[in-house]
Amino acid sequence: MGKYILRRILYAIPIAFGVSVVCFALVYIAPGDPLQTVVPPDATAETIEVVKHAYGFDKPIPVQFVIWLGHVLTGDFGTSIATRRPVILEVSEALANTSLLALFAVPIAFFTGYTMGAVAGSFPGRWIDRLVTGAAVVGVSLPNYWLGIVLVIVFAVESLWLPATGMGPSGSAGFDILEWSNAKFLILPVVTLAMIPVGVIARTTRAAVAEMRNQDFVQTLRAKGLTEWAVARHVLKNAMPPVLAVMGLQFGYLLGGSILVETVFTWPGSGFLLSKAIINRDVPVLQGTILTLAMIFVAVNLIVDLLQSVIDPRIRRG
Amino acid sequence: MPDTAALDARLDLADEQAPPATRVRGYWQSVAYRLWHDPLTLAFATVVILVVLAAIFAPLLAPFDPYKESIVGRLKPFGWRGHLLGTDELGRDMLSRLLFGGRVSLMMGVVPVLTAMLIGGLLGIVAGFVGGWVNTAIMRTMDVFYAFPSVLLAVAIAGAMGGGTANGMLALTLVFIPPLCRVAETATTQVRGLDFVEAARASGAGTAAIIRYHVLGNVLGPVFIYASSLVSVSILLASGLSFLGLGVRPPVPDWGLMLSTLRQSIYVVPSVCALPGLAIFVTSICFNLVSDGLRAAMDVRM
Numbered sequence: 001m002g003k004y005i006l007r008r009i010l011y012a013i014p015i016a017f018g019v020s021v022v023c024f025a026l027v028y029i030a031p032g033d034p035l036q037t038v039v040p041p042d043a044t045a046e047t048i049e050v051v052k053h054a055y056g057f058d059k060p061i062p063v064q065f066v067i068w069l070g071h072v073l074t075g076d077f078g079t080s081i082a083t084r085r086p087v088i089l090e091v092s093e094a095l096a097n098t099s100l101l102a103l104f105a106v107p108i109a110f111f112t113g114y115t116m117g118a119v120a121g122s123f124p125g126r127w128i129d130r131l132v133t134g135a136a137v138v139g140v141s142l143p144n145y146w147l148g149i150v151l152v153i154v155f156a157v158e159s160l161w162l163p164a165t166g167m168g169p170s171g172s173a174g175f176d177i178l179e180w181s182n183a184k185f186l187i188l189p190v191v192t193l194a195m196i197p198v199g200v201i202a203r204t205t206r207a208a209v210a211e212m213r214n215q216d217f218v219q220t221l222r223a224k225g226l227t228e229w230a231v232a233r234h235v236l237k238n239a240m241p242p243v244l245a246v247m248g249l250q251f252g253y254l255l256g257g258s259i260l261v262e263t264v265f266t267w268p269g270s271g272f273l274l275s276k277a278i279i280n281r282d283v284p285v286l287q288g289t290i291l292t293l294a295m296i297f298v299a300v301n302l303i304v305d306l307l308q309s310v311i312d313p314r315i316r317r318g
Numbered sequence: 319m320p321d322t323a324a325l326d327a328r329l330d331l332a333d334e335q336a337p338p339a340t341r342v343r344g345y346w347q348s349v350a351y352r353l354w355h356d357p358l359t360l361a362f363a364t365v366v367i368l369v370v371l372a373a374i375f376a377p378l379l380a381p382f383d384p385y386k387e388s389i390v391g392r393l394k395p396f397g398w399r400g401h402l403l404g405t406d407e408l409g410r411d412m413l414s415r416l417l418f419g420g421r422v423s424l425m426m427g428v429v430p431v432l433t434a435m436l437i438g439g440l441l442g443i444v445a446g447f448v449g450g451w452v453n454t455a456i457m458r459t460m461d462v463f464y465a466f467p468s469v470l471l472a473v474a475i476a477g478a479m480g481g482g483t484a485n486g487m488l489a490l491t492l493v494f495i496p497p498l499c500r501v502a503e504t505a506t507t508q509v510r511g512l513d514f515v516e517a518a519r520a521s522g523a524g525t526a527a528i529i530r531y532h533v534l535g536n537v538l539g540p541v542f543i544y545a546s547s548l549v550s551v552s553i554l555l556a557s558g559l560s561f562l563g564l565g566v567r568p569p570v571p572d573w574g575l576m577l578s579t580l581r582q583s584i585y586v587v588p589s590v591c592a593l594p595g596l597a598i599f600v601t602s603i604c605f606n607l608v609s610d611g612l613r614a615a616m617d618v619r620m
Contacts, residue, residue, distance in 0.1 A: 018462030026478040137610075141603035143554050145561055146595025149581060153588040256469030260558050264581070275562050278477045290474045294466050301465075 004309055012302045019298060020072065023291040024065050027283055077288035082280040087288035090273060095292065098258055098269030104186065105193040105254060110247055113198040117205025117243070118236055124210045132202055139199025144257055148192040148264035155188060163188075165266040189265040196257040197250035204246040208239035241312040248304030252297040352615040359611025365604045373420035382411035384418045384571050395587055404590040406576065407583050412590055416597055419571040422483065423598065426556035426565065426572075427549050427605070430487050434494035435545040441495070442502025443537060447510060447529060457503060460496040468493050472555050473562065481564040489564075490555055494548055501544045505537040543613045550605040557598045573598045 043051070052058050059067070071078070077087035120132035156163060163185050212218065212235045221231050258271035266272060270289055277285035343351065353359060372379060381400065387408040396404050404412050445456040463471065475489035509515060515532050557574025559565040566572035568579070576594040584591045
């Protein structure tokens with residue numbers, strides 16, 4: 001067990017390194033001189049020289065990378081062009097707001113998707129299976145930002161039940177989740193975000209459960225006289241590993257999808273920060289946010305793999 | 319020889335099952351047969367074809383000039399003065415813009431997938447067939463790109479390069495290369511170890527001939543099916559990029575961009591504002607279901 005964990009963690013290190021290389025390269029695939037992305041267009045030649053030296057743009061690229069990596073590892077992601085604040089502050093504040101959404105959206109999505117898939121897989125070919133399979137295809141093909149807009153139209157424009165955008169009533173200091181006037185701002189973004197992974201999770205669970213039900217051990221359990229409920233418990237437990245693997249990936253899609261969903265709801269999270277950075281051509285913020293989100297994704301996949309190996313010991317030997 | 323005996327037994331069984339008069343169908347014939355007997359897939363394929371035709375013949379079908387603005391006719395509801403689907407925030411005809419918008423959206427859905435299928439497929443076949451350190455180098459590089467959620471990677475690349483249709487398509491191509499490469503690599507590695515490849519090599523076939531006749535035939539199916547399932551993802555991602563201002567530049571009509579600019583007007587004409595998203599949704603779901611139908615008909619397992 002310890003050996004597997006160690007091997008899996010060691011495997012994650014080159015991936016994390018590669019991810020940081022890609023994020024570092026983002027500044028260089030930007031059109032024009034990378035310097036143009038960090039100095040204002042009206043800067044004097046003198047300023048440009050100073051900045052060039054400060055950022056180390058006068059050194060060879062591999063050296064620049066090592067310097068950059070050193071900064072990143074010590075928590076220095078550079079300075080935002082738009083706000084002149086350290087990127088790390090911007091990203092961590094935004095990430096806290098996204099985490100608030102994810103805290104609700106992830107359990108809702110996983111529970112809904114797993115229940116849908118488990119029910120459909122337990123009654124293959126029946127109407128409930130067809131209903132769930134149809135709903136899953138709709139979920140997979142739905143542009144979530146459009147779903148957000150439609151939800152706003154229904155619940156905020158036509159009926160005024162819920163607030164359309166933002167995080168808390170204007171002028172409110174801080175976000176108090178226990179206050180209904182604050183909490184109701186969460187509902188639409190959370191529902192929209194949760195819709196992203198539901199379809200895929202339901203599909204995967206359905207396939208895994210349906211396959212498990214055909215295994216010999218299920219026959220044995222029935223022959224032993226177990227109730228259908230007890231059999232279902234065994235089936236669901238054994239169908240868990242592939243579903244867990246997909247959930248890790250889907251968590252990433254949820255994080256990625258937050259870019260569009262947060263833009264629709266002007267929710268001040270990491271996705272909204274990213275879309276603001278794109279509009280302002282704020283490359284340091286773009287780079288810092290993407291690096292942080294990608295690293296979270298790498299970590300989540302690592303955790304999911306380890307969880308899988310705890311549930312299903314066969315994976316460790318693979 | 320037990321092997322021959324088993325084979326003979328199987329042949330006997332096949333003879334018993336098939337009536338002697340029926341001709342044996344070829345692979346593509348049986349795929350076509352299965353598709354023809356799958357009315358749902360046929361129906362969705364019809365919708366896909368209609369959407370494609372509508373986009374191709376947009377100049378003939380559009381009742382108005384999609385760029386013609388009107389100050390008095392802004393944000394009008396369905397059916398206002400001959401504008402069947404209303405008008406947008408600059409008074410342009412929605413139906414015409416939706417028809418023309420399909421061109422860009424479909425192109426951004428299909429072109430990146432096709433390009434990625436070529437590049438990713440080739441890389442995967444090379445990685446799978448050559449093996450060794452070449453495989454390690456290619457597949458570990460792909461793993462790095464896999465470590466990004468697809469939306470995030472597309473936004474990162476398109477965002478850094480500054481948006482635009484070409485950059486958007488390039489970003490999407492880069493997003494789709496790793497998964498297609500992985501599918502091609504898995505299929506190639508499986509085929510490479512099979513006996514008939516060994517037999518071909520023993521009978522003197524060169525690498526090129528083996529790849530051409532034995533590998534490609536077994537790899538193209540899974541790669542094609544996987545790519546077809548990516549078209550719907552690509553349409554969603556492309557319109558997402560346009561929605562963020564990273565795809566098509568205004569005033570060119572594009573479904574994602576239209577959705578983004580009309581978002582400000584949901585309080586005036588909500589139903590008109592929801593239309594571009596509906597177009598994206600319908601196109602994406604139809605591509606998805608056609609891909610599912612093709613997968614079943616071609617009997618590809620992944």
